[in-house]
Amino acid sequence: MTRVNFKLQGFSQLKEGTLHDDFQKITIDEKQYNIDQLKFDNPITGTLYGTLLNYKGEYEQLKPEMNDKPYQKPPQAPVLYIKPINTLSTHQNPIPLPEGEEQVQVGAALGLVIGKTATKVKAEEAYEYIKGYTIVNDVSLPFSSYYRPAIKQKARDGFCPIGPWIINQNDIKDPHNLAIKVSINGEVKQENYTGNLIRPIPELVSEVTEFMTLYEGDVLLIGVPENQPLAKEGDQVSIEIEQVGRLNNRVVHEDNVFVSEVAVDEAR
Amino acid sequence: MKQGRVLYESTLHHVTELDGKVQLKDGRLIEEHEVEWLPPVETETIFTLGLNYADHAKELSFTSPLPEPLVFLKGKNTITGHRGTTVRPEDVEFMHYECELAVVIGKSGKNIKKEEALDYVKGYTVANDYAFRDYLENYFRPNLRVKNRDGCTPVGPWFVSKEEIEDPMNLQLRTYVNGEKTQEGSTKDMILGIPELIEYLSSFMTLNDGDMILTGTPKGSVDTKVGDEVMTEVEGVGRLTNTIVSE
Numbered sequence: 001m002t003r004v005n006f007k008l009q010g011f012s013q014l015k016e017g018t019l020h021d022d023f024q025k026i027t028i029d030e031k032q033y034n035i036d037q038l039k040f041d042n043p044i045t046g047t048l049y050g051t052l053l054n055y056k057g058e059y060e061q062l063k064p065e066m067n068d069k070p071y072q073k074p075p076q077a078p079v080l081y082i083k084p085i086n087t088l089s090t091h092q093n094p095i096p097l098p099e100g101e102e103q104v105q106v107g108a109a110l111g112l113v114i115g116k117t118a119t120k121v122k123a124e125e126a127y128e129y130i131k132g133y134t135i136v137n138d139v140s141l142p143f144s145s146y147y148r149p150a151i152k153q154k155a156r157d158g159f160c161p162i163g164p165w166i167i168n169q170n171d172i173k174d175p176h177n178l179a180i181k182v183s184i185n186g187e188v189k190q191e192n193y194t195g196n197l198i199r200p201i202p203e204l205v206s207e208v209t210e211f212m213t214l215y216e217g218d219v220l221l222i223g224v225p226e227n228q229p230l231a232k233e234g235d236q237v238s239i240e241i242e243q244v245g246r247l248n249n250r251v252v253h254e255d256n257v258f259v260s261e262v263a264v265d266e267a268r
Numbered sequence: 269m270k271q272g273r274v275l276y277e278s279t280l281h282h283v284t285e286l287d288g289k290v291q292l293k294d295g296r297l298i299e300e301h302e303v304e305w306l307p308p309v310e311t312e313t314i315f316t317l318g319l320n321y322a323d324h325a326k327e328l329s330f331t332s333p334l335p336e337p338l339v340f341l342k343g344k345n346t347i348t349g350h351r352g353t354t355v356r357p358e359d360v361e362f363m364h365y366e367c368e369l370a371v372v373i374g375k376s377g378k379n380i381k382k383e384e385a386l387d388y389v390k391g392y393t394v395a396n397d398y399a400f401r402d403y404l405e406n407y408f409r410p411n412l413r414v415k416n417r418d419g420c421t422p423v424g425p426w427f428v429s430k431e432e433i434e435d436p437m438n439l440q441l442r443t444y445v446n447g448e449k450t451q452e453g454s455t456k457d458m459i460l461g462i463p464e465l466i467e468y469l470s471s472f473m474t475l476n477d478g479d480m481i482l483t484g485t486p487k488g489s490v491d492t493k494v495g496d497e498v499m500t501e502v503e504g505v506g507r508l509t510n511t512i513v514s515e
Contacts, residue, residue, distance in 0.1 A: 047343045052408060071406045079405070080412040082341040084313040086474045098472070119418070149340045149408045155473050157378070211403075213345045213418050 002243070005132065006165035007041040014043060019165075023245050040091040040164040043134065046114070046217030048088065048160060050107075050138050051204065052079040052146065054223030056196045061226055062146065070147040078199060078207050081149060083138065083160040091164035094252035095139055095237065096157055103232045104159070104251060107138030107224040108182045108239045110175070110194055112201065113166050118214040123202035129214070130205070132166040133175065135239050135247040138224055158257060161249045162219070172243055175201055179242040182229050186236070189229035194241075197222060270426035270506070273349075274303035285426060300425070305350035308393050308427035309372050312478040314342040315469060316368075316397060318410060320459050320484025327487040337460055337468055340410060342482075345418050350425035353513040354398055355418070356494050362401040363492055363512070366485035367443045367500035369436065369455050370395040370423060371462055373479040380470040382463035388475065389462070391429040392436060394508040395482045396422045396443075396500040399489075421482075422500075422510040433504055437461050440503040441486060445496050453486025455502075 002019045004026070017028040026033050053059050053075060066074045089095070097104060115131030139159040143150050172178070175194060182190040199207065201222060205214075214220060231237050231251045239247045270285035276298060283290045283303075290298045318338035319325040348354070356363050374390025398420040403413040433439070436455060443451035455461075460468065465481055492498055494514045501507045 047345075049343070049412075073406075075405050075407045077403065077405065077411070077413045079407040080416070081408055082343060082412075082416075084341055084473070086313070086476065146407050147409060148336070148338060149410075151339045151341065152336065152472050155341070157474050211413050211417050212343065215345070 002171045003168040004165040005043060005168075006163065007043045009039040009041045035164070042088050042090040042162050043166050044088065044113070044162050044217065044219050046215055046219065048083040048111070048136070048162075048219045048221070049208070050081045050083060050109070050221045051223045052081060054078070054198050054204065055192065055225045056198055057192070057226035058224070059198055070145075078204060080208065081154065084155050086157050087155055087160035089158045089161040089249070091161065091247055091249070093158065093161060093249060094257045095137075095159070095161065095231075095249045096254035096257045097233050097251050098141070098156060098254050101141060103142075103230040105140045105142050105228040106182050106190070106231055106237055106239070107140055107228055108180050108190065108241070109136045109138050109221040109224050110178065110180070110241055110244065111136040111162065111219040111221050112205065114214045114216055114218045114220065115169070116216055118205065118209045121206055121209045123206040126202035126205035127169060130169045132169045133172055133244050134162055134166045134219065135241050135244055136219065136221055137161045137237065137239055137247055137249060138221060142230070157254070161247055163247060164245060167244050178244065180225060181240045183238045183240070184229055184231055184235050190225065190227060192225035194222065196225065269432070270428050272308045272424065272426050273306040275306065276303045280306070301351070305352070305425050307347050307349050308424045309480070310478065311344065311347065311480045312476055314347070314480050314482070316340050316342055316415065316482040317460070317465065317484040321453060321457050321486040322459055323453065323457065323487040324485055324489070327489070337465070339469070340415060342421060343416055346416055346421040348419040348422050350422065351509050352419065352422055353511050354420055354422065355515055356492070356512050357400065358515055360400050360402045364399055364401065364489035365443055365451075365492060365498045365500060366397040366399060366489060367441045367451055367502070368395045368397055368482045368485050369439060369441065369502050369505065371436070371481040371483060372427065373475050373481070374477055376474060376476050378470050378474045380466050380475070382467040385463035385466035386430065388466060389430050390477075391427050392433055392502070392505050393423050393427050394500055394502045394506045396498065396508055396510055397482055397485065422508055424506065424508055426506045428505050439505065442501045443488065444499040444501070445490070445492060450490050451486065451488030453488065455483070457486060458483060
């Protein structure tokens with residue numbers, strides 16, 4: 001049993017519940033529901049910051065180029081980016097495939113949900129500032145250069161599904177020992193785990209809050225593992241993070257995102 | 269009308285400008301130094317343009333045109349108000365101001381044509397987008413350690429509705445450090461003007477009410493030291509003051 005906070009569509013405040021049976025069921029106010037019965041909403045209230053090059057494998061892939069132009073030398077400080085509000089989406093909401101694009105990259109990330117104002121936090125106190133964990137799909141159009149901010153690739157509408165819930169921080173004993181698995185149409189396309197970090201969670205939180213404050217409700221992604229799978233129109237994308245949950249979204253042409261899945265099928 | 273948000277006698281007030289003074293909704297006129305200035309608008313997404321003035325790009329040794337406009341985003345932790353302070357970290361050797369016209373979006377839109385772009389503008393304010401060049405690294409440059417530090421982007425004092433600005437593409441920008449003019453330029457020298465910026469951004473993402481676009485800075489960025497008073501001015505929009513403090 002795991003305690004979770006989540007938001008349901010049509011209800012403005014976060015609710016609390018307990019999860020059981022491998023994320024199949026949830027108890028809310030002593031009543032049990034199947035996960036599929038509930039319509040989840042984005043549980044995040046603040047700014048969402050992503051972290052680049054924090055998985056060892058992703059770092060190693062770029063390392064041979066790091067001393068060349070345009071990079072000149074390896075990064076010294078955490079490299080961050082912002083997923084703006086137009087990108088934020090939720091479990092089961094379609095991922096819009098922009099007109100003219102063939103596919104999107106899936107960015108499977110563990111998100112640290114901040115619980116209180118975090119400024120110049122010491123690494124050994126970092127967990128006191130983390131309220132819990134959630135799953136984030138940092139969707140992007142493919143890009144090859146890390147030199148300039150990838151706004152046009154990463155800041156598209158609906159390119160950041162989050163959820164379904166926030167797992168209480170205390171309920172994850174070791175957040176650096178969680179398997180990450182990305183499946184597309186039920187087939188496993190990527191496997192990694194949260195121990196493969198250049199900067200583990202306490203160091204990341206400490207180095208980031210050294211120069212910028214994270215507020216309650218903000219989310220900091222620990223990074224996205226290398227070899228991101230690609231998904232095309234119609235693909236069902238599932239990100240599973242051990243002990244945290246499963247985040248499912250289907251890629252839909254951008255013209256069809258506002259209408260129900262039934263209507264989309266009929267339109268075909 | 270120039271509108272602002274201030275704290276006065278422990279209460280948040282939405283105020284207007286009258287004869288250089290601050291007028292509360294109940295009519296009281298207060299001197300501008302007697303209130304505590306908040307950012308004049310509450311922002312959602314904050315866009316910033318890098319290298320959007322040809323002379324500034326040249327100053328930074330960029331000679332060829334960029335393949336794409338250089339856009340980066342800012343968090344709300346960066347925003348502070350008129351007469352506020354910004355920290356200069358001890359290990360920094362080059363911290364410079366950037367006087368910018370800030371455009372506030374008034375309604376949601378996607379794929380906006382430049383001919384209609386000003387319909388989506390609510391108004392303007394002044395921004396000073398400090399940079400800490402010692403921290404520049406060539407990954408997602410300018411990285412957040414340079415551009416997303418707490419309180420590094422003063423805005424204000426006033427929000428000016430678009431009807432009051434006849435031609436936003438012909439406004440003088442000036443910066444004064446301790447009263448001495450150190451930067452001067454004109455919004456007419458932007459590489460991408462406001463209509464083009466709105467067309468570009470909305471071509472790949474939805475712009476929303478409350479979003480703010482900082483449109484870039486002309487040449488003339490010089491180092492600022494602890495204790496310096498930096499005043500950034502945009503003609504017809506306002507004069508924004510900020511003081512550099514130590515850690």
